[in-house]
Amino acid sequence: MRILVTGGAGYIGSNLVDRLMADGHQVYVVDNLSTGKITNIQHHLGSERFHFVNDSILNTTTMERLIQQVDMVYHLAAVVGVKYVVEDPLRGITVNVRGTETVLELAFKYWRKVLIASSSEIYGKSTNVPLSEDDDRVLGSTSVGRWSYSDSKAIDEYFAFAYGKKGLPVVVVRYFNSYGPRLDPKGYGSVIARFLGQALRGEPLTVYDDGLQTRCFTYIDDTVRGTLLAATVPEAEGLVFNIGSSRETSILELAQMVLRITGARSEIRHIPYTEVYKAEFEETRRRVPDVRRAKEVLGFEAQTPLEEGLQRTLDWFVGQDEASPTSGLQRTKEGYRCKQS
Numbered sequence: 001m002r003i004l005v006t007g008g009a010g011y012i013g014s015n016l017v018d019r020l021m022a023d024g025h026q027v028y029v030v031d032n033l034s035t036g037k038i039t040n041i042q043h044h045l046g047s048e049r050f051h052f053v054n055d056s057i058l059n060t061t062t063m064e065r066l067i068q069q070v071d072m073v074y075h076l077a078a079v080v081g082v083k084y085v086v087e088d089p090l091r092g093i094t095v096n097v098r099g100t101e102t103v104l105e106l107a108f109k110y111w112r113k114v115l116i117a118s119s120s121e122i123y124g125k126s127t128n129v130p131l132s133e134d135d136d137r138v139l140g141s142t143s144v145g146r147w148s149y150s151d152s153k154a155i156d157e158y159f160a161f162a163y164g165k166k167g168l169p170v171v172v173v174r175y176f177n178s179y180g181p182r183l184d185p186k187g188y189g190s191v192i193a194r195f196l197g198q199a200l201r202g203e204p205l206t207v208y209d210d211g212l213q214t215r216c217f218t219y220i221d222d223t224v225r226g227t228l229l230a231a232t233v234p235e236a237e238g239l240v241f242n243i244g245s246s247r248e249t250s251i252l253e254l255a256q257m258v259l260r261i262t263g264a265r266s267e268i269r270h271i272p273y274t275e276v277y278k279a280e281f282e283e284t285r286r287r288v289p290d291v292r293r294a295k296e297v298l299g300f301e302a303q304t305p306l307e308e309g310l311q312r313t314l315d316w317f318v319g320q321d322e323a324s325p326t327s328g329l330q331r332t333k334e335g336y337r338c339k340q341s
């Protein structure tokens, strides 16, 4: 197939591209490299099955040319994560809403199947765990910037369902804290990247608040597999799926695991949210997906244990970091050891 991946130089997008290329597809990527990196896709640049366009999804001329050429679209390009959206809400809303509208409008014009990447942020501060796809959303005031990310993704979903109602094949996936190689330290689910980076540098691991807030960390291979299944299982069309692990881990537990696997002697330092974000910040305590629909319709379940996924992510981070003179870890026969320990 000829497949367009928007945001294909990003963390999830580039891992998805690797799989699509391995499966023999013609892959088109559009990415403006705002958070994506050329290093994530440069190993494909020489292939005649790979086509990269460095442009914004807001450029309708580029998007029309691309969507015309392909059989289906994985739409992942977005301003991602609470941090970026809180910093620049206007950009977040514009890219996430207008960009998705453009993709869907053109997919409708040329009748192309579309998978839309949405987020567990959709559920806001709902305490109704596990969160199932048709549950109510619970959000704060519009004066609290972080909820604009949730709402921008919700509008994307409304657009997708509206086109779905007109017969266009669409499917929506809501990712829960994906992590793995190529994770952006400032991106979504970045707590793993942050902890690994801090451990590698021998710095304190900064845990926000009491650290008892929980997330369900999902290894990238599982995220990508769930995405491919959602895009290819015919019964999935018109539906939305939680794509995540059902294992709940507190941030404090995660910090302890990172210390264990890295062997770092760093302390765990609790800091209030207000030190990191503005006073307006609101946190969600638990983010646990109801995974039944994904299991029943897609036959999908996350498989990679957190310990194993963390180890693979650490191996990748060390690989990146070894080139750097600031590296805090040494690889030994027994595993990793802190240089200063």
Ligand SMILES: NC(=O)c1ccc[n+]([C@@H]2O[C@H](COP(=O)([O-])OP(=O)(O)OC[C@H]3O[C@@H](n4cnc5c(N)ncnc54)[C@H](O)[C@@H]3O)[C@@H](O)[C@H]2O)c1
Pocket (backbone or CB within 6 Å): 006, 007, 008, 009, 010, 011, 012, 013, 030, 031, 032, 033, 034, 035, 036, 037, 055, 056, 057, 058, 075, 076, 077, 078, 079, 080, 081, 095, 099, 117, 118, 119, 120, 121, 174, 175, 176, 177, 178, 179, 184, 187, 188, 189
């Ligand atoms: N990582 C997660 O756990 C997670 C969780 C929930 C939802 N998501 C969703 O998954 C998708 C991919 O996220 P990611 O984690 O890989 O983040 P990412 O930031 O690595 O990927 C987003 C990509 O979109 C690109 N981009 C941004 N604005 C663009 C524009 N105007 N035009 C073209 N490209 C643009 C960026 O350069 C980047 O490569 C996003 O839609 C995100 O909302 C991710």
